[in-house]
Amino acid sequence: MKIVVIGGTGLIGTQLCDLLRAGGHDVVAASPNTGVNTITGEGLQAALQGADAVVDVANSPSFEDAAVLEFFETSGRNLFAAEKAAGVKHHVALSVVGTERMLDSGYFRAKMAQEELIKKSGVPYSILRATQFFEFVGAIAQSGAQDNTVRLTSAALQPVASADVAAALAKIAVGAPTGQTAEVAGPDRQPLVSFAKTYLQHNQDPREVITDDKATYFGAPINDQSLTPGAHPIIGATHFDAWLKSGSTQR
Numbered sequence: 001m002k003i004v005v006i007g008g009t010g011l012i013g014t015q016l017c018d019l020l021r022a023g024g025h026d027v028v029a030a031s032p033n034t035g036v037n038t039i040t041g042e043g044l045q046a047a048l049q050g051a052d053a054v055v056d057v058a059n060s061p062s063f064e065d066a067a068v069l070e071f072f073e074t075s076g077r078n079l080f081a082a083e084k085a086a087g088v089k090h091h092v093a094l095s096v097v098g099t100e101r102m103l104d105s106g107y108f109r110a111k112m113a114q115e116e117l118i119k120k121s122g123v124p125y126s127i128l129r130a131t132q133f134f135e136f137v138g139a140i141a142q143s144g145a146q147d148n149t150v151r152l153t154s155a156a157l158q159p160v161a162s163a164d165v166a167a168a169l170a171k172i173a174v175g176a177p178t179g180q181t182a183e184v185a186g187p188d189r190q191p192l193v194s195f196a197k198t199y200l201q202h203n204q205d206p207r208e209v210i211t212d213d214k215a216t217y218f219g220a221p222i223n224d225q226s227l228t229p230g231a232h233p234i235i236g237a238t239h240f241d242a243w244l245k246s247g248s249t250q251r
């Protein structure tokens with residue numbers, strides 16, 4: 001199969017391209033770095049010629065509300081026009097668990113708009129929603145930093161290794177489109193504050209971690225259901241402690 005990975009030079013995209021190539025597929029890592037830009041349309045049509053599937057794992061360079069919405073809507077419209085012209089038979093997209101429950105967040109509203117575009121595009125699709133990546137736990141911890149403390153909510157989190165997300169996407173990409181939304185999460189479900197505390201201790205960060213259930217998640221209030229998967233998600237193989245010990249925080 002020829003598979004084009006939009007955002008193919010990023011955290012998920014690089015791992016996904018490696019997995020698909022190892023499976024014998026013809027893979028195009030498409031990103032502005034490789035001359036393919038879904039915002040301007042540069043190189044897009046040429047990259048999609050002869051493609052059987054497109055996997056979109058691109059992310060907005062800005063998380064500001066208006067900018068992130070514009071990114072996903074513009075990118076989506078350009079991508080679907082090019083896919084239809086090229087006869088692409090399967091569009092796979094990476095989204096986020098809890099999107100419809102987190103609409104106080106401009107980023108999640110933008111991801112919801114992206115999902116709606118996918119469903120209305122007319123291109124056969126599969127959507128995979130992932131929980132937060134292990135690689136982002138440090139940034140989540142930092143979001144609660146106040147002087148020498150870190151204040152975070154005890155709402156549940158079930159983060160996942162990016163490698164496990166890439167593996168799930170690879171399986172979906174080589175299969176038939178489902179027209180459905182699946183979820184992938186890690187094997188460990190704990191309070192968000194506990195993941196942050198473990199992360200900081202591992203990195204010998206001396207700041208005190210304080211549980212504060214009034215603390216938000218990047219400005220949005222959350223509860224135990226906000227960012228955790230529903231019934232029967234794909235469960236990644238990698239535990240958080242094992243990921244920390246592997247040195248993957250340096251990725």
